[in-house]
Structures are given as structure tokens and as C-alpha cells.
Amino acid sequence: MKEYIEANKQRFFDELFSVLRIPSISAKAANKADMRRCAEKLAVLLVEAGADEAQVLSTDGNPVVFGSKIIDPKARTVLVYGHYDVQPPEPLELWRTNPFEPVLGPDPATGAKAIWGRGANDDKGQLFMHIKAFEYLLASGKLKHNVKFLFEGEEEIGSPSLPKWMKENKKMLKADICLVSDTTMISDKVPSINCGMRGLSYLEVKVTGPNKDLHSGHYGGAVANPITTLCEMISSLHDADGRVAVPGFYDKVVELSKKDRAMLARAPFDLKEYKEFLDIEEVKGEKGYTTLERTGIRPCLDVCGIWGGYTGEGAKTVLPSVAHAKISMRLVPNQRSAEITKLFAKHFKKIAPKYVKVEVKECEGGDGFLIPIGSDAYKAASRAMTEVYGIEPVPARGGGSIAVLAEMQKILGIDPLLMGFGLERDTIHSPNESYLLSQFFAGMESIAKFYQYYPSK
Amino acid sequence: MKEYIEANKQRFFDELFSVLRIPSISAKAANKADMRRCAEKLAVLLVEAGADEAQVLSTDGNPVVFGSKIIDPKARTVLVYGHYDVQPPEPLELWRTNPFEPVLGPDPATGAKAIWGRGANDDKGQLFMHIKAFEYLLASGKLKHNVKFLFEGEEEIGSPSLPKWMKENKKMLKADICLVSDTTMISDKVPSINCGMRGLSYLEVKVTGPNKDLHSGHYGGAVANPITTLCEMISSLHDADGRVAVPGFYDKVVELSKKDRAMLARAPFDLKEYKEFLDIEEVKGEKGYTTLERTGIRPCLDVCGIWGGYTGEGAKTVLPSVAHAKISMRLVPNQRSAEITKLFAKHFKKIAPKYVKVEVKECEGGDGFLIPIGSDAYKAASRAMTEVYGIEPVPARGGGSIAVLAEMQKILGIDPLLMGFGLERDTIHSPNESYLLSQFFAGMESIAKFYQYYPSK
Numbered sequence: 001m002k003e004y005i006e007a008n009k010q011r012f013f014d015e016l017f018s019v020l021r022i023p024s025i026s027a028k029a030a031n032k033a034d035m036r037r038c039a040e041k042l043a044v045l046l047v048e049a050g051a052d053e054a055q056v057l058s059t060d061g062n063p064v065v066f067g068s069k070i071i072d073p074k075a076r077t078v079l080v081y082g083h084y085d086v087q088p089p090e091p092l093e094l095w096r097t098n099p100f101e102p103v104l105g106p107d108p109a110t111g112a113k114a115i116w117g118r119g120a121n122d123d124k125g126q127l128f129m130h131i132k133a134f135e136y137l138l139a140s141g142k143l144k145h146n147v148k149f150l151f152e153g154e155e156e157i158g159s160p161s162l163p164k165w166m167k168e169n170k171k172m173l174k175a176d177i178c179l180v181s182d183t184t185m186i187s188d189k190v191p192s193i194n195c196g197m198r199g200l201s202y203l204e205v206k207v208t209g210p211n212k213d214l215h216s217g218h219y220g221g222a223v224a225n226p227i228t229t230l231c232e233m234i235s236s237l238h239d240a241d242g243r244v245a246v247p248g249f250y251d252k253v254v255e256l257s258k259k260d261r262a263m264l265a266r267a268p269f270d271l272k273e274y275k276e277f278l279d280i281e282e283v284k285g286e287k288g289y290t291t292l293e294r295t296g297i298r299p300c301l302d303v304c305g306i307w308g309g310y311t312g313e314g315a316k317t318v319l320p321s322v323a324h325a326k327i328s329m330r331l332v333p334n335q336r337s338a339e340i341t342k343l344f345a346k347h348f349k350k351i352a353p354k355y356v357k358v359e360v361k362e363c364e365g366g367d368g369f370l371i372p373i374g375s376d377a378y379k380a381a382s383r384a385m386t387e388v389y390g391i392e393p394v395p396a397r398g399g400g401s402i403a404v405l406a407e408m409q410k411i412l413g414i415d416p417l418l419m420g421f422g423l424e425r426d427t428i429h430s431p432n433e434s435y436l437l438s439q440f441f442a443g444m445e446s447i448a449k450f451y452q453y454y455p456s457k
Numbered sequence: 458m459k460e461y462i463e464a465n466k467q468r469f470f471d472e473l474f475s476v477l478r479i480p481s482i483s484a485k486a487a488n489k490a491d492m493r494r495c496a497e498k499l500a501v502l503l504v505e506a507g508a509d510e511a512q513v514l515s516t517d518g519n520p521v522v523f524g525s526k527i528i529d530p531k532a533r534t535v536l537v538y539g540h541y542d543v544q545p546p547e548p549l550e551l552w553r554t555n556p557f558e559p560v561l562g563p564d565p566a567t568g569a570k571a572i573w574g575r576g577a578n579d580d581k582g583q584l585f586m587h588i589k590a591f592e593y594l595l596a597s598g599k600l601k602h603n604v605k606f607l608f609e610g611e612e613e614i615g616s617p618s619l620p621k622w623m624k625e626n627k628k629m630l631k632a633d634i635c636l637v638s639d640t641t642m643i644s645d646k647v648p649s650i651n652c653g654m655r656g657l658s659y660l661e662v663k664v665t666g667p668n669k670d671l672h673s674g675h676y677g678g679a680v681a682n683p684i685t686t687l688c689e690m691i692s693s694l695h696d697a698d699g700r701v702a703v704p705g706f707y708d709k710v711v712e713l714s715k716k717d718r719a720m721l722a723r724a725p726f727d728l729k730e731y732k733e734f735l736d737i738e739e740v741k742g743e744k745g746y747t748t749l750e751r752t753g754i755r756p757c758l759d760v761c762g763i764w765g766g767y768t769g770e771g772a773k774t775v776l777p778s779v780a781h782a783k784i785s786m787r788l789v790p791n792q793r794s795a796e797i798t799k800l801f802a803k804h805f806k807k808i809a810p811k812y813v814k815v816e817v818k819e820c821e822g823g824d825g826f827l828i829p830i831g832s833d834a835y836k837a838a839s840r841a842m843t844e845v846y847g848i849e850p851v852p853a854r855g856g857g858s859i860a861v862l863a864e865m866q867k868i869l870g871i872d873p874l875l876m877g878f879g880l881e882r883d884t885i886h887s888p889n890e891s892y893l894l895s896q897f898f899a900g901m902e903s904i905a906k907f908y909q910y911y912p913s914k
Contacts, residue, residue, distance in 0.1 A: 027771030088773055091670075157771055184675065198674060202772040211736035213551075213887035217655060217857030218641065220787050221757025222748045224741035227782075228695070228760050231688035238685070279668035282812040284681035291679045300678025303685050304775050309762035310783060314484025314614055315659045315820040316545055317785050317858075318761050318886055325684075326767060328774050330677050355739040363772040400674025401774075429775055430670035 001448045004136045005441050013104070013115075015045055016128045019084070020102040020117045026062060026085035026157045035062040035153045038084045042127075042151055043067065049135035051149070061161035062153030066172065069138065069147045075456045077146040079175035079414060080134075081405070082127025082182065083155030086119040087429045094431035107436060109425065114434040121435040122428035126181035126421060127151055129440065133447035142448075144456035148175055152404070155182075158200065158364030159404035166411045175414055177377045179450070180405065181443060183398045183420025188439060190268050191385045191393040193378065194418035198299070199331035199368035200401040201341040205348060206359040207233070207323045213309075214319040223319060224355035227308045230323040233351055233358075237301055237327075241287035244301045244329070246347045252334045256297050267292060267394050277424065296397030301329045326363070330399060337365035337403070366403015369416070376455055377417040384449035385419070388442050419446060458905045461593045462898050470561070470572075472502055473585045476541070477559040477574045483519060483542035483614045492519040492610045495541045499608055500524065502585075506592035508606070518618035519610030523629065526595065527603045532913045534603040536632035536871060537591075538862070539584025539639065540612030543576040544886045551888035564893060566882065571891040578892035579885035583638035583878060584608055586897065590904035599905075601913035605632055609861070612639075615657065615821030616861035623868045632871055634834045636907070637862065638900060640855045640877025645896060647725050648842045648850040650835065651875035655756070656788035656825035657858040658798040662805055663816040664690070664780045670766075671776040680776060681812035684765045687780040690808055690815075694758055694784075698744040701758045701786070703804045709791045713754050724749060724851050734881065753854030758786045783820070787856060794822035794860070823860015826873075833912055834874040841906030842876070845899050876903060 005012070024038040025031045039056045046054035046067035054067030062085065089099035097103055102117035115125060130149070137143040150173065152162050166173060186192045209226035210219070239245045256264075269292050275283065285294035294300065308323030310316035331340055345360040352358040372378065373395050385393045398418065405416045421443035426434055462469070481495040482488040496513045503511035503524035511524030519542065546556035554560055559574035572582060587606070594600040607630065609619050623630060643649040666683035667676070696702045713721075726749050732740065742751035751757065765780030767773035788797055802817040809815035829835070830852050842850045855875065862873040878900035883891055 027769070027773060029770070087775075088767065088769055088771075090767065090769060090773075094670075156773075200674075200774070202774065209735075209737065212884055212889075213548075214735070214884075215857060215886045216759045216761055216785050217657070217787055217855070218752060218881065219735075220752065220759045220785070220856065221755055222740055222742045222751040222856075223735060223737065224739075225759050227763045228691060231691040231760070231763075234685060234688040235692040278671075278676075278680060280666065280680065280812055282681075282810075283679055284810075284812045285679045294679040295675060295677065298678055302673045302677040302682050302776050303688070303766065304673055304773060304777070305766035305768045306684050306688075306780065307764045307768040309760065310545065310547065311762045311764040311781070312484070312545055312547060313486065314545070315783065315785075316484060316547075316613075316761060316886065317657070317659065318544075319759050320761070323763065324768070326772065328673050328677070328772075330674055353739075353741075355737055355741045398674070399677065399679075400672060424675065427669055427671075429672045429773065432669075 001133065001136045001445050005444060012132060016125065017102045019124050019128065020119050021100055023100045024085050024153065025088050026154050027088050035085065039063045039065045039153060042084055045131055046149055049131050050138040059161040059165040064153065064162070064165065065149065065151040067149040071143055071146055075144060075146055077148060077175040079148045079150060079173060079178045080130045081178050081180045082130065082151045083123045083153065084127070084151050085153045085156050086122065086124070087156050089118045091431060096432055107425070107434070113437045115437065115440065116432065116434045118433055120433050121422045121426045122433065123155065123182045125435040125440060126443065129181060129443040129447055130179070133444050136448055137451055143451065145451055148173065155402065155404065158202070158366055162404050163407040163411060166408065170412060173412055178408060178414045178416045180402065180416050180418050181420050182402055183400065183418050184422035184424060185420060186267055186394065186396060188423060188436070191389045191391060192267065192396040193381055193393045194371070194398040194420060195373050195395040196370040196397045197368055197405070198399055198401050199335060199337050199406065200364060200366050200403055201329040201331060201337050201344060202364040203327050203341060203344060204361045204363055205325050205327060208321060208357040209355065210321055213321050216317040216319040219319050224353070225319055226356055227320060227323040229353060229356050230308065230325060233348065234303060234325060236351060242285050244299065246344050248343045249299070249340065253299060254333050261293065264292060264296060264397060265290065267396055295399030297332055299329065299331050299335060301327065304328050330401065331368050333368050333370055335368065337367050341365055366401055367406040368401065369406040369409060371415060371418065375415065380450050380454035381417055381419050383453045384446045387449055388446045419450065458590065458593045458902050462901060469589060473582065474559045476581050476585065477576050478557055480557045481542050481610065482545050483611050484545050492542065496520045496522045496610060499541055502588055503606055506588050507595040516618040516622040521610065521619070521622065522606065522608040524606040525604065528600055529603065532601060532603055534605060534632040536605045536607060536630060536635045537587045538635050538637045539587065539608045540580045540610065541608050542610045542613050543579065543581070544613050546575045548888060553889055564882070564891070570894045572894065572897065573889065573891045575890055577890050578879045578883045579890065580612065580639045582892040582897060583900065586638060586900040586904055587636070590901050593905055594908055600908065602908055605630065612859065612861065615659065615823055619861050620864040620868060623865065627869060630869055635865060635871045635873045637859070637873050637875050638877050639859055640857065640875050641879035641881060642877060643724055643851065643853060645880060645893070648846045648848060649724065649853040650838055650850045651828070651855040651877060652830050652852045653827040653854045654825055654862070655856055655858050656792060656794045656863065657821060657823050657860055658786040658788060658794050658801060659821040660784050660798060660801060661818045661820055662782050662784060665778060665814040666812065667778055670778050673774040673776040676776050681810070682776055683813055684777060684780040686810060686813045687765065687782060690805065691760060691782060693808060699742050701756065703801050705800045706756070706797065710756060711790050718750065721749060721753060721854060722747070724853055752856030754789055756786065756788050756792060758784065761785050787858065788825050790825050790827055792825065794824050798822055823858055824863040825858065826863040826866060828872060828875065832872065837907050837911035838874055838876050840910045841903045844906055845903045876907065
């Protein structure tokens with residue numbers, strides 16, 4: 001497909017950029033209209049690429065895009081999953097360019113060309129590779145599988161509407177494998193295939209002290225400060241060994257065998273480079289586990305946001321009424337998100353001192369999952385990537401979450417295969433998200449080759 | 458002066474409201490022009506009230522207003538101090554009315570009329586009482602003292618420019634007593650006169666973890682979260698007894714004698730009412746001290762603001778790069794603000810774990826002070842308020858800080874006298890600041906009577 005890419009490059013950029021320009025931020029109500037606009041754009045691109053049909057279908061939330069090409073009713077069907085919604089771009093002041101004005105720019109570290117913009121990688125850039133690999137296979141008469149596309153608009157907020165919609169559309173979604181590019185590989189020198197992802201529980205907490213903001217001079221020292229109290233409560237959520245101190249949190253965690261841990265340890269990892277990339281002097285995490293294990297096979301708890309009191313310019317002497325935080329827990333098999341969310345909410349309310357009131361709101365959740373590595377699909381992906389990268393990809397465990405894929409396994413009985421071409425340097429979810437052109441093109445090639453090696457019957 | 462108030466009420470409101478409408482927020486650079494506008498307005502009001510002269514004078518920061526009326530070079534001179542700058546109004550969504558569109562509204566609790574708006578009390582409303590008491594005394598031929606007015610525009614940010622300016626203008630500021638209305642009394646049933654105020658050290662801290670915001674799935678559990686770290690550091694700033702855990706913090710604190718504590722305990726205080734007013738189940742503070750002592754004679758540490766990570770709508774799964782907090786310490790005699798600020802900064806950097814970087818920025822500071830209660834001025838104020846309120850005011854210790862008054866004692870050798878007419882219910886520094894009309898008028902009367910009982914020679 002190399003020649004095809006070379007011949008159509010500029011058109012690919014034009015098409016992808018037209019999708020990236022739409023600020024399809026699922027977390028923000030104000031962007032509602034952008035969601036449908038983005039879905040419609042993708043449906044058009046699918047039809048232009050050669051799909052028999054492509055439609056924007058309503059769900060209880062943002063619409064999904066569904067498209068299909070039936071080559072042979074007896075052939076195997078590949079379901080391509082992706083999401084067209086993106087993370088909020090904030091903090092805006094840290095972006096080098098407008099997040100929704102995509103450009104081709106040099107990678108700050110290496111000078112290699114990359115696509116810059118929110119969604120360049122996660123997941124508009126990655127799902128776009130599938131449309132173009134499909135277009136190439138069809139145009140060159142090489143497509144032997146049936147292909148279905150499912151692009152949703154709520155992945156970044158935990159796919160609240162998709163499970164119900166999948167249940168109502170089981171027949172339409174029937175397929176043999178679900179191909180997903182929404183993850184990273186270890187590095188562009190060390191390709192990897194994800195064989196599992198973590199689940200997620202995301203909550204927002206609110207701690208209220210006095211019923212109004214107070215003058216910190218008149219009341220300071222005599223009335224509990226809700227910020228200090230929230231800080232104390234957050235501090236108590238980890239023990240001295242870096243373990244999450246929510247009772248019952250580890251009860252169902254699957255402990256890996258020595259053999260499995262040894263296999264994961266084969267993935268190359270350079271702690272010095274890792275620390276340099278992040279500019280930190282030391283890593284920190286659960287005692288007794290390596291950095292890769294801490295993100296791959298162990299659950300964790302993070303504060304994703306905190307706010308309270310005066311946060312503007314200068315000095316305002318206030319003892320505030322409320323303080324808030326957003327808490328995310330990454331889960332591993334067999335922790336159930338719904339159960340962990342309940343455990344956390346119960347614990348957080350229990351540890352609240354008498355001088356404050358605590359509210360806990362569930363935001364998002366999803367279970368983790370594992371992927372069998374001996375399958376036809378895994379082997380086809382491995383062979384495809386070996387040819388493109390010249391090295392056999394290693395199996396790896398992703399630390400992130402795609403909540404809906406566990407649901408898909410349960411509802412549709414389809415295993416996902418995670419061929420992700422993102423890199424750590426892409427800073428997805430952060431300012432200056434980008435996607436290396438070399439990965440963008442290697443991804444398309446790998447996907448096209450996957451179809452070549454994945455049995456069509 | 459009662460009749461004079463009755464006859465001129467509407468004009469008083471019009472004049473005061475024209476001052477309240479100017480958003481003279483000293484903490485915000487954007488309001489720079491408003492500062493001078495407000496100062497000029499006040500100079501005009503001073504001249505209209507009968508001052509010989511009133512000028513807007515430049516300092517290194519916001520201008521001061523200086524006005525004077527020399528009745529008799531041999532008579533005693535009263536220096537009236539006030540400030541025309543106000544606290545930022547945020548959070549705006551909690552205001553019932555526009556903070557800079559003053560109105561007369563009913564007090565939510567009692568229905569009694571009050572002036573609503575930022576600065577209604579602190580300190581535009583209170584300094585305005587002095588202008589009107591002066592106008593009345595002059596108009597009725599009763600003024601026997603020389604009067605000087607000094608209104609500054611940086612009190613809410615710690616008066617950074619005034620000390621230097623006072624040093625350069627000692628002669629012009631010469632006076633026998635400095636009269637200040639910028640504090641509260643215990644209640645309108647229990648008038649009080651402040652005989653001391655706390656000092657202040659205000660700092661901003663910044664904790665940096667990784668050099669960019671990270672995907673909380675890819676890094677969560679392996680990289681220290683700066684919010685969690687900041688929370689842990691903040692938690693460690695108090696010990697189990699509610700004492701500030703900064704080494705050396707209490708070294709110079711003056712411990713009060715049993716007799717002095719017993720005198721302060723005479724101030725009426727109802728813990729049940731206090732808790733109901735704030736809607737809290739329990740108070741919290743340093744072990745071994747009462748609530749009034751905790752705010753009056755003991756130092757404390759508060760977090761006035763905290764922010765970091767994603768604080769918008771919905772769920773963003775980010776492991777943020779930085780977290781910030783604003784920390785205020787209220788100080789008592791003989792704690793020196795400059796020294797405590799240094800101790801805090803040193804300690805906070807020392808307790809920073811290796812996996813984060815910590816920056817500490819000084820924002821504001823000032824020493825506390827005590828006022829002799831046997832003086833002519835104290836007695837005159839006490840007699841004046843006894844007549845107006847029908848009860849002898851009790852001496853009280855204010856928990857707040859007016860940093861510059863300690864400087865004034867040192868530079869000009871003038872003792873302040875704090876006749877404050879604010880009430881707790883006024884929620885100064887908070888949304889819905891207001892000032893009860895009954896206090897506004899009782900304040901004017903008390904001030905006019907002060908001149909009557911304070912010896913003029």
C-alpha cells in the first residue's frame with residue numbers, strides 16, 4: 001500500500017484535517033452539535049472510500065456512525081471500532097497551536113513530521129487509518145473480508161449509551177473480530193500489541209465546610225477548612241506502600257504468576273529514558289512492582305483535578321465553603337467498575353470528619369479485559385507488524401481503558417484486537433497532542449497486511 | 458447627628474453608591490484604571506464635605522487619597538485611615554446581585570435593610586461614615602480637631618507601597634491618633650472595640666510532577682501525581698492537636714496570662730448560634746483554646762485556594778503536571794511576618810518528596826499589633842459607643858489583619874484605634890457582601906461622638 005499512500009497523501013491529510021477541525025468534545029454539552037457534524041463527515045468519508053452504505057444512527061447520547069461493505073456473505077467479517085469524540089483541550093495556554101486547527105509540524109524532539117491537533121491520534125487519526133486501508137484494499141481488488149465500521153462519540157466519557165445500542169443492534173453488528181486502533185505501542189523501535197486494558201471508575205467528590213465563603217482572618221483557626229480536609233482525605237487514600245487504602249479494593253485483583261510477570265518483563269523498558277522524558281527524579285508507585293507492571297497489571301488511584309477557594313491572581317484571604325476533586329481509579333481483571341465505584345463512595349463518605357459534609361458523584365466507569373494472544377487475529381496482526389517494522393511485536397498490557405470493549409465481549413461475543421500505533425510522545429489527553437506521520441503510514445500498512453493474513457473464511 | 462442623617466440620607470446613598478460602582482479590585486491588574494478613578498471620586502467627596510484640600514497622590518503602586526482640614530494648628534489631629542480597594546468578587550455565580558451594582562436590599566435573615574455590593578462594608582462603606590461624620594461636625598460648627606484623611610488602594614493585597622510612601626510623607630501625616638473603621642464588632646447587641654489584630658503571611662505554592670499533563674491510564678500508578686503530593690504536603694502542615702507543624706512557628710508567640718484570657722472570655726459567645734450560622738456540626742482548631750481565642754490570640758494556617766488538573770465539566774482522565782495552592786497564615790504578637798514567611802517557605806521545600814519540584818512565592822504579609830485600652834482615644838470611643846448602643850463596648854481581639862497599621866505605629870509613631878462597625882453577617886471577602894443600614898448610621902453617630910469626647914488639646 002506504500003505507493004497508494006504516496007499517490008494520495010495530500011488527499012488523506014485534507015480529509016483527516018476536515019475531521020480534526022470539528023471540536024467534537026463529548027465532555028462538554030456546548031459541543032453537542034459538533035458531535036453530529038463530525039459523525040456525518042465520517043459517514044461521507046466511508047461512502048467515498050467504498051462502503052456499501054454508511055449511516056449516522058441515533059443512540060441515547062451522541063450518534064454512532066455505522067458503515068459496511070459485504071463482499072461475500074460466507075466470508076469472515078471484521079468490525080472496526082473507533083471513536084470520533086475527543087478529550088477537552090484545556091489547558092489551552094499550553095498548546096503551541098490551536099487544538100482544532102490541525103497542521104503538519106516537526107516533532108520537537110526529533111524534527112520528524114507529525115500531525116498536530118486534538119484527536120490527531122486519539123482517535124480520529126487512528127480510525128482514519130482503517131478507512132484508508134479499506135479504501136486501498138477495495139480499490140486494488142484485494143478485499144476478501146466483509147468489513148463493518150462502528151465509530152462512537154462517547155468513548156472519552158465512558159461510552160454510556162453504546163452498550164444499550166449494541167444490545168438493540170446485535171444482528172447488524174455481527175462479526176468475527178473487532179479491530180481497534182486506539183492504543184499505543186511501546187516505541188516505534190519496539191512494536192507491541194495490547195493484550196489487555198485496565199478498567200475505570202471515575203468519580204467527583206465535593207467537601208463542604210461552612211455554608212459560605214468566610215474571611216480567613218475572622219474564622220481561620222476556628223472553623224475546619226474544606227480544602228485542608230479534602231487534602232487530608234485524599235492523603236489517606238494511599239498507604240505507605242503506595243497501595244490504594246479503600247477497603248476491599250484489591251479483593252478481586254488477579255495476581256499474575258511469576259511466569260506471566262517474566263513474560264511481560266521481556267518488553268524493553270529504560271527507566272532512565274522514562275524519567276528523562278517526564279523530567280522527574282524518581283518514579284513512584286505500589287511497592288513490589290516494576291513501572292510497567294504498575295501501569296499494566298496493577299490497579300491505581302489518581303486525582304485528575306482539584307479545585308476550591310480563590311484561584312485567581314493575587315492574594316484573597318478566604319476560608320472557602322467548598323472544595324472539589326475528580327478521582328479516577330484504573331482497574332484490572334477481575335475488578336468490576338460498578339463494585340469499585342460503590343466501595344470508593346462508601347469509604348469516602350465514611351472517612352469524612354464530622355465538621356464537613358461530603359458528596360460523591362459517579363462520572364464514568366468500565367471494566368478491564370484480557371485478549372487471547374494465540375488467536376488467528378493476533379497472529380495475523382503480529383505477522384503484519386513484523387513485516388512493516390522488521391521486528392516481531394511484543395505482547396503488552398495497556399494501562400488505559402476502553403470501557404466499551406469489555407461490554408462488546410459480553411454483549412456481542414466479539415473479541416477485540418488492539419493494534420494501536422500511538423506513542424507516548426503523542427501526549428494524547430494533554431496539550432499538543434500529535435501523531436507521527438511515520439506511525440500514521442506504518443499503521444495503514446499494518447492494517448492492510450492484517451487483512452492479508454487474517455483468514456477470510 | 459441623627460437629624461442630619463435623616464435629612465441627607467438619599468444623598469449619602471447616591472454618593473456612596475457612586476464609589477461602590479467602581480470595581481477597584483487591587484488584586485487584578487486589569488482594574489488598574491479603576492483604582493485611580495475611585496481615588497479621584499473620593500478626593501471630590503472629601504472636598505465637597507469641607508476638606509481644605511484633597512489630592513490623589515502617586516505611590517509605587519495604586520495612588521492614595523490625602524485630604525485635610527486644619528481648624529487650629531494647636532489642636533490635636535485625628536488621622537482617618539481607610540482603603541478604597543476591594544477583594545475580588547469571585548465566585549460570581551453565588552452573588553444574588555451584581556457585586557458592582559449596589560442596591561438597598563433586605564437582610565435575608567431579619568429583613569432589616571442593608572446595602573448590598575462589594576465594598577459595601579469593607580472598606581468603602583466604613584470609610585464613608587468618616588467623611589459624613591466630618592461633614593456634619595463641620596457644617597454644625599462642632600469640629601474642634603484637625604482632621605486628616607488617608608485612603609489607600611492596596612490594603613487587600615497587603616499595602617506593599619504604603620510604608621515607603623509614609624516614610625516619605627511623615628510630616629504631612631503627623632497626627633495624634635489614627636482612627637480606623639475596617640473591622641467588625643461582636644454583634645449589634647454587643648458592641649466591641651478591637652484592641653489587637655493578627656498579622657499575615659500569604660504565599661502561593663506550586664508542585665510540579667511530570668513536565669506535561671499525562672494520560673492517567675498510561676502513567677497512573679507509576680508516576681507521582683502532583684495533586685496527591687500537594688494534598689499530602691498540606692495535610693502534614695497541622696499536627697494531631699491542630700497546631701501548625703512548621704518548625705519554629707510558635708517560637709515567638711506571646712502566651713496570654715490566665716487573667717488576660719479570662720478578660721477576653723467575658724465577650725459573649727454562643728457556640729450553638731455560631732455553628733448554626735455556618736451550618737457546621739463541629740468547630741475545629743488548636744487544642745486547648747476556645748473558638749474566640751483561636752481567632753483572637755492564636756495564630757493559624759489556612760489554604761485559601763487550591764487548583765490543578767482538569768476542573769471542567771465531565772470526566773477527563775489526566776495525571777496533571779502541576780498543582781497549586783494559596784496558603785495564608787494569621788499571626789499574633791510577636792510573630793514577625795517576614796520571618797514566618799521564610800520559615801514556611803523553607804519547610805515546604807524541605808518536605809517536598811524527590812519525585813516533585815516545589816516553588817514557593819511570597820504574596821503578602823504584615824505584622825499583628827496590640828492597642829493600649831487605657832488611652833484617651835479608647836475611652837472616647839468607648840463613651841461614644843456606649844451612648845449610641847446603650848451598652849459599654851467590650852474590648853476584643855480581631856482575627857483579621859490590617860498589615861499597614863503595625864507599620865504606621867513603627868513609622869509614624871501613631872497608635873491606631875479600631876472602631877469597626879461590621880458584623881459577621883456582612884460576609885466581607887465573600888459573595889453577597891452587605892452592610893446593615895442600622896450599623897452604617899450608628900457608626901456615623903459613634904464617630905461624631907468620638908470627636909466630642911476625644912480631647913481636642
